[in-house]
Amino acid sequence: MTEEAQAIPVVSYARISADTAKDGHGVDDQHAVNDQTAARLGWTVVHRFTDNDLSAAKADVVRPDFEAMLEALQVGHLADGQTIKGVIVLVEDRLTRRPGDYERFVEALTYDEGRVFADSKGSKDLYNEDVESMGLFGVVISKMEVRKMQRRQRRSHRRRAELGIPVGGKRPFGWQDDKLTLEPAEAALLAQAVRDVIAGKSLRSILLEWRDAGVKTINGNEWAHRSLKLALWNPRVCGWRKHNGELVRDANGVPVVGRWKPVVTPKEWMAIDAIFSARTGLPTKVDGTVLDPRVPNYLLSGILRCGRKNWEDSVCNAPMRASANPRFSGGFQYVCPSRSMGGCGGTARNGAKVDEFVTEAVLAKLEERAALAGPRVGPWGGESELERLKAKQRKMLQAWQDDLISDELFFPENQRMESRIKELRADQQRHALQQQRATERRDDIRERWFSGRLDVMQKRAIVREALHAVVVMPAGKGRAAFNPDLLVPKWRD
CATH class of the missing domain: 3.40.50.1390 (Resolvase, N-terminal catalytic domain)
Known part of the structure; x- marks a missing residue:
């Protein structure tokens, strides 16, 4: 062997x-x-x-x-x-x-x-x-x-975040290889995309424009819905940074400003954060497109309300939706849903004509407002409460560290304050969105509306700013001529 x-x-x-x-x-x-x-x-x-x-x-x-x-x-x-x-x-x-x-x-x-x-x-x-x-x-x-190495690495990442130092890896889209200096062409695209989303434009529309223009990611790939959303949602665009899903803040609760050049203002990013946070949890397609039932494809879906009285002599008030109908000039109509769907099924209008009338009414109202006073949004009303809670939280933390209060008192109370602070910050972001949209110039709204520069999402956002709803009154039996007097706008103050 x-x-x-x-x-x-x-x-x-x-x-x-x-x-x-x-x-x-x-x-x-x-x-x-x-x-x-x-x-x-x-x-x-x-x-x-x-x-x-x-x-x-x-x-x-x-x-x-x-x-x-x-x-x-x-x-x-x-x-x-x-x-x-x-x-x-x-x-x-x-x-x-x-x-x-x-x-x-x-x-x-x-x-x-x-x-x-x-x-x-x-x-x-x-x-x-x-x-x-x-x-x-x-x-x-x-x-x-x-575990020691992992803890050292986490502490290092946290320390770099608190000092506003960029992390390793490839350069972000919009910045040069040093991760500090802006790449002018890419930064301009990011800034415009942020402002378009704030104005109501869909990510899909921005994606199509970028693809037509040949805009690629830093890896040379086509932009996808998710990658674009993450790029715009990254607080880096306004000079801030997130760590473990939370904004990095100093001891006073103020976001730490990084050493890189920002693309947009903090208020603009807060508006983006408010928009995307509101969509969290909604179903999506395979490509990441949000399937939000609150965002229809027609201008006035959900904004029109049925004004027909039902058998109880109360107004139906169901939101009307669009339905294809080749008999009408625009190829569709707005209809009240059936009783099984929560409506009365007794009201319908020519979709194209309703869109035309409401569009003209909204544009005229916005032009009138701009001529009289200009758009304004007052200061956020929760600033004093937020500062008071943050100061109270810091004081209570110090008292707990000095053994002046017990664990049983500190932890439940601190959790309640943290929850309220989180609510206030979310409200602050929503207010920033309203403020950002209100600062847009309205003197060229008509030109932008009819030039094709606005998609349906942006137009709906403008209509929502001007109107609570439009009540569609019944036109009677038979095929009566379109009567705009049967459309009753409910204007916002």
Whole structure:
């Protein structure tokens, strides 16, 4: 019998990831060292298991080859029938960094008698309880080191965020490679997109315009709905930064200003935040397009209200919706839903003619308002309460740290204040949206409306600013001529 036939068949396991690359060993290097160790021990490597760029320290990471190796050890052979009698690794922390994984490995290896295990220092008897305990203790120490590194990394990220220092990685769209200086053409696109969304334009319309203009991401790819939304929603555009999903604030609760040049003002970003936050949780298509039932495709869907009286002598008041009808000049009509859908089903109007009349009425009203006083939105009324709560929270925190108040008093009260502060900040963002929209010039509204520069979403936003609703009064039986007097606008102050 030859020496090759007498050699013990073992498998080699290697893993390389970001947290292990610092030792200079790549996967091929690890397998080469394993081969040398196996030859020195008189073993033969019959298969190599490799998990590239997969951390052994994270519970949610699945290592396919590690799992396949455990399965092979359990049955005693590989998928092709080749018998295996052991495992060889460079060092044990390449194999496992979590106690649970180490216990699973030892159980699989020792499932049968006579199995062998070795690292670059030599063989180890895992059937010996002391050796197994020492290995488990080493895994615990390794896990502690990983947690220390993760904590240091989190503290470093937080410290950089508080100092307003850009993070690593590729440059963001809109900035140059230093992540501080604006890229003029890209920054102008971002700024215009932010203002368009505030004005009511849909992300889909912006995407189509960017694609027609050949605008690409920094990776040279086509812009998608999600990537555009994240770019506009990133507080970096106004000079702020988020960390773990929250704005980075100083001790006084004021957002920390980064060292990079902003694209838009904080108020504009707060308006964007209010818009996107309101859409959170709504269903989306595969491409990320929001399926918001509150955003119809027609100008006055949901704005028109049925004014017909029902059998109880009360007004129907159901929101009317658009329905295709080739008999009308515009190809559609506005109808009151059926009784089963919450309406009366007894009112319908020519869609195109209603749109034409309401459009002219809204434009005239906006022009009148602009001529008289100009659009104004008063200051936000929650500023004093927000500042009072933040000051109270800081004072209570200091008292708790000085042991002047108990945990039972501090934590429930602090949670209530945090909830109220969060509500106030959300209201502040909604007010910023109203303020931003109110500052738009209205003297060219008619030209912009009919030039094709506004899409349906933007036009609906303008109509909503001018009107609460339009009540559609019944026209009687038969096909009567269109009568605009039966449309009753309900204007906003």
